[in-house]
Amino acid sequence: MPMKGRFPIRRTLEYLQKGEVVFKKSVNIMTVNYNTHGDLSEGARKFVFFNIPQIQYKNPWVQIMMFKNMTPSPFLRFYLGKSFVLLFFNLFSILWYLLVLLLCLDDGEQVLVDVEGKDHKEIMNHVKTILGKSDKVLEAEALAKMELSNPANFGPKRYFLRECISEVEGQVPHPGFVPLPKEMTGKYRAKLAAASDE
Amino acid sequence: MLFPFPRGYRDCELHSWQILTSCDNKLGLQNINGMSTRQASVHAKWIIGQVIGTKMKKTAKVRVTRLVLDPYLLKYYNKRKTYFAHDPLEQCTIGDVVLLKALPEKRSKHVNHELAEIVYKVGQVVDPLTGKRVAGTQYLEPLTESTEDTEVSLKEKLEQLNITASTTPPSAS
Numbered sequence: 001m002p003m004k005g006r007f008p009i010r011r012t013l014e015y016l017q018k019g020e021v022v023f024k025k026s027v028n029i030m031t032v033n034y035n036t037h038g039d040l041s042e043g044a045r046k047f048v049f050f051n052i053p054q055i056q057y058k059n060p061w062v063q064i065m066m067f068k069n070m071t072p073s074p075f076l077r078f079y080l081g082k083s084f085v086l087l088f089f090n091l092f093s094i095l096w097y098l099l100v101l102l103l104c105l106d107d108g109e110q111v112l113v114d115v116e117g118k119d120h121k122e123i124m125n126h127v128k129t130i131l132g133k134s135d136k137v138l139e140a141e142a143l144a145k146m147e148l149s150n151p152a153n154f155g156p157k158r159y160f161l162r163e164c165i166s167e168v169e170g171q172v173p174h175p176g177f178v179p180l181p182k183e184m185t186g187k188y189r190a191k192l193a194a195a196s197d198e
Numbered sequence: 199m200l201f202p203f204p205r206g207y208r209d210c211e212l213h214s215w216q217i218l219t220s221c222d223n224k225l226g227l228q229n230i231n232g233m234s235t236r237q238a239s240v241h242a243k244w245i246i247g248q249v250i251g252t253k254m255k256k257t258a259k260v261r262v263t264r265l266v267l268d269p270y271l272l273k274y275y276n277k278r279k280t281y282f283a284h285d286p287l288e289q290c291t292i293g294d295v296v297l298l299k300a301l302p303e304k305r306s307k308h309v310n311h312e313l314a315e316i317v318y319k320v321g322q323v324v325d326p327l328t329g330k331r332v333a334g335t336q337y338l339e340p341l342t343e344s345t346e347d348t349e350v351s352l353k354e355k356l357e358q359l360n361i362t363a364s365t366t367p368p369s370a371s
Contacts, residue, residue, distance in 0.1 A: 011272040028244040029297075031317075035335055053274050056265045063264050065246055067295070070318060071325045072335045079297065081244045108244065108299065108314060112326055 010053055019054025021124065021132040023062055029079035030055070033067045034115075044074035046120035076113040076123070078131055240300045240310045246317065247281065249294045257309060258283045258290040260298060284312040293320035 002008070009015050023030075032052070034044035048066060056064055111131065115123050133141075151161050166174045172184075182188050242262075251259035260281050265274040283298045284305055290296060295318040298311040305312075318324075323332050331338040 013272065016272070029246050031246065038335070052265075053267075056274055057267065063242075063245060063262070065263065067318075069334050070323055071327075071332050072337060073325070073327055075327055077326070079244055079246070108297075114327055 007050070010050060016054055016057040019051075019058040021051075021055050021058060021128045022138060023055075023059045023131055024133055026080040026082060027059075027062055027078055027131055028081050029063045029065070031065050031067065031077040031079070032074075033070055033077070034074040035069050035072070040116045041074045043118045043120050043123060044115045047115070047123045050120060051124050073114070073116045076115055076127070078111040078113075080107075080109045080111065082107070242281075242311075243300045244314070245281065245298050245311070247296060247298065249290045249292055249296055250280070252285075252288070252290055252292060254282075256284060256286055256288060258285045258296065258313065260296055260311075262298075281311055282309045284309055286313075289313075290316065291320055294318065 003011065005011065032044065032048055034048060035041040036045070052064060052066075056062070113123075113126065113130070118126075149160075153160050154162055154164060157163060162168065164174070165171050172180075245260075245262050247260040247262035249258050250261045260283050262279050262281055263276040264279070266277040267274055281298060283296070284301070290313065294316050297314045297317050299314040301310055301312050304310055324330070325332040325337070328337075328341060330341065
């Protein structure tokens with residue numbers, strides 16, 4: 001039973017997760033202006049059809065807007081703005097306050113990318129180099145995320161893999177599920193100890 | 199036929215975008231030694247939308263669309279939300295595409311943003327690549343400044359070109 005639609009592979013989680021572009025924190029809005037007819041907009045149309053879902057999946061907090069047939073030539077526009085940095089305040093509160101104010105200034109810069117005549121793969125690569133996080137940064141982030149979830153730690157199911165060592169195969173299970181062999185029970189051992197003392 | 203209207207089974211799940219709408223009026227208060235610094239009370243700092251109403255004084259009603267993933271179809275659809283933006287000079291008309299910036303403090307109960315710039319003015323769209331006025335896929339202004347003298351007539355231009363009929367006809371292959 002095949003999936004419905006023209007290229008239904010676009011609607012699979014695997015395809016969405018394979019998106020390469022993860023924007024830097026400063027990117028807030030992405031705007032794509034393209035035309036529905038014309039050979040020069042072909043790359044832009046393919047970019048919108050194939051790559052926009054991937055980009056939005058990887059960047060859920062970036063607003064992406066599409067505009068059709070507004071200008072003769074297609075282009076991409078990115079609106080940047082610095083993000084707030086939360087600081088911990090201490091005794092030197094006035095200085096910190098000023099620092100926070102300085103950091104909170106967003107300039108509202110814009111980046112314009114001309115995509116006339118370009119292929120959708122070229123556009124994707126270009127966007128990745130100018131505004132995407134590099135592979136190294138992504139790897140470092142993935143590593144940091146892995147370090148947070150250490151399988152050696154035990155605790156509530158919500159935060160950790162396992163709650164108790166008894167859940168691991170090959171370890172002694174909880175007596176609530178499987179009764180312990182007689183030799184391991186406390187009262188048998190106490191009885192043995194008492195018998196050996198006498 | 200694939201209908202473009204997602205069904206109601208997404209009501210129970212919270213998308214990142216729905217979290218954004220529900221935590222819209224998050225107040226960031228920090229008390230330091232008696233001083234309280236209030237950060238912007240809205241999650242969305244910069245947004246782009248289309249103006250849908252200008253009947254309020256110095257306020258524009260802006261519709262913002264964001265792409266939201268339907269959890270069953272795994273396809274992105276536009277989800278609308280209206281914001282009110284402070285427009286002190288009343289320069290917006292209905293249909294303008296507008297960039298809004300979050301205000302540091304709430305201006306009124308509903309107005310949290312102000313007009314940063316009009317990106318595309320309706321009827322007077324300017325192509326950012328060339329800087330010329332544009333209507334759909336046509337340029338309204340000529341792209342190159344014509345250096346030719348428009349007074350020179352066509353006849354004089356033809357005389358400048360030396361076209362003579364050749365005496366020998368071209369050889370047929």
